[in-house]
Amino acid sequence: MDRIVVFLLLILTGCAATPKDKDFEEMIFYVPKDYNNMSSGKIKLNAMIHRAKDKKNRIGLLVLNFGGPGGEAVESASQMISEKSFPQSIIDRFDILAIDPRGTGKSEFVSDLARCSFNNECDSEKESVGFNISTMKFTQDIDYIRKSLNEDKITFLGYSYGTKIGQLYSFLYPQNIRGVVLDSPTSIEHGNAIEESMTMPFSYERVMYHRLSKSEIELIKNINNKIKAHEIYTTKDDYKIDQDNFNKLLETIISTNDDEWSNIKPSLISFLKTEKFYDYIVKIQEIESSDSNDSSNLSLAAAIASASTGSINCSDENKPLLDSEIENSLSLFERKSSLFGSLAYNAYYNMCLGWKAKRDPLPYISKVNNRVPILIIGGKLDSVTPYEEAIKVDKMYLGNKKLITVNNIVSHGFSFSYSDAYVDYITEKYLLNPNSIIDNT
Known part of the structure; x- marks a missing residue:
């Protein structure tokens, strides 16, 4: 998983700085630390919003998440906008909002993870912050920020792990969602990291x-x-x-x-x-x-993201495994593939080994009956989030949905990434009018 996080940071983050543009606004939001205990105080989330250029034809708020878990959003979104990765129609008609999730970028809990990251000795820090940077809490943060911006609904574009946030948001707040794009998805159904892998x-x-x-x-x-x-x-x-x-x-x-x-x-x-x-x-x-010639700042960002990954994945578990079950799971992987079983096992087995911290488990979700059309984009040759996950997500939604399959490209994260013009066209069409993709063309 660590290599995956580094790879995503290299692809999606680079070393961009937030551009100076009159339509960019850097923002700070203060959100409840724990939505089940509102007396616990508030924490800081770093964010950026790029205002729609065509104010008269503004559609609404487009929220971005680049996954990880442990990936920031502000720098990545700023880079995509400044490099014109998005079609002009999206920049013209949406306020584009990027929020650094808890434990990433310049948001709360990054300092806790930064202190230990270079020494790769983050076990205690991961456990101390895991409960506070869970997927559930950040999904609640998005809706809290939606309300603070006086938006009735949001449109959501998530990549990789970010698709879990999109699935959870559409389950918890169906009345507040205009549309959801799940690009390179991983299913929210899994109970733990081993099951997911x-x-x-x-x-x-x-x-x-x-x-x-x-x-x-x-x-x-x-x-x-x-x-x-x-x-x-x-x-x-x-x-x-x-x-x-x-x-x-x-x-x-x-x-x-x-x-x-x-x-x-x-x-x-x-x-x-x-x-x-x-x-x-x-x-x-x-x-x-x-x-190895990457900058030290990027190396630190990758190390922090790696620590954040373990914290979130372990806190999210709703079917935790005993240490003995984790340690003895190699045979389960090798039954899937005698060649690659050991590789997959080594990437995931020790993520939550010895985990003693309090969890904030995801709700068990097997079906989502949503009247909002969902666009799902899966790659047949995606080795980060397998195509089987896209099929699983497609089956989870009982309402209107469309699965776009990308063939013959070894990649991860397809929309607005210069990998497939057809995917860009479909995604743009969907964002402008979510009902447009439910025609099976």
Whole structure:
């Protein structure tokens, strides 16, 4: 999960600063710390609003969330607007609102996580703030801010984990929602992090079969079988590959973007055919060296986001597992995929291991009967939020909904990201008129 958070920060955040534009307003909102205990006081949330340029034809408030969990929103939204990622019609007709969720950006609880992040010793801090930065509380924050801005309804655009917020908002406040776009969704139905991650091996395999031939995959399976049998696989140039190193190799197949993959693939194919590992190691080191040139501020942001991820995911659980159940879950992953089971297990199993803090569990939601049309965008080759999640979300909504499937792109987060013009067209059309997409065209 940590690699995913870093990846999302690199893609969605960059190092942008809030642009100086007369239509931008930086804002601070003070919201209840705990909506079940209003005497607990208020906390600060950092926000930005970009006012609609066409005031006469203004539609309303468009709320953005970029996921993570642990992803900020203000800088990302500012960058998208200044770089004209949004169609002009959206900028003209919506007040675009981005709120840094609790524990992100410049909002409350960031300092608690920042103090420990570089040393990667955030267990106590994660547990102390987890209850206060839950998905439930931030969803309630959005509606509290809606009321403070005197808006009857909001339109919501969420990416990745942000789609959980959109699903929860449409469940809790259906009367206050004009439309919801769920881009690269993950279902709100899951009771814990392990349960949520069970579809990951399927998505990893789909990306692998897209990028490699059957004969190349057979060579990878052969290495996997040797490691399973002997714990170590020795290459012809005498490199020792254990399960951890093999997982890193698999990661490069499924997590790199298309440009990086085109650089890595020749070295990987050469290794598979010759069983000589040196050239492949050199190529990976080149990429890692390039990545290490990121600014220290971005590194800190990624570390804070990683700590926030664990805090939110564990606080959200409504079906917590015993430590013994978490530690013994490897076989469940490996039943899904003998190749990628271990990789998925390592990414998630220890997220809530030893968690003792108070939780703020998500409500159990299996069906949402919503009269507001819902637009769902899922990628067949999305290895961050698997396509199975988009199908699950589609089935959860009993009312009007439309699932747009993106094929043949290894990516995550599709609308207004330069990845698919058709998705941009459908999303723009939906935001301007949510009823327009319920025609199955």
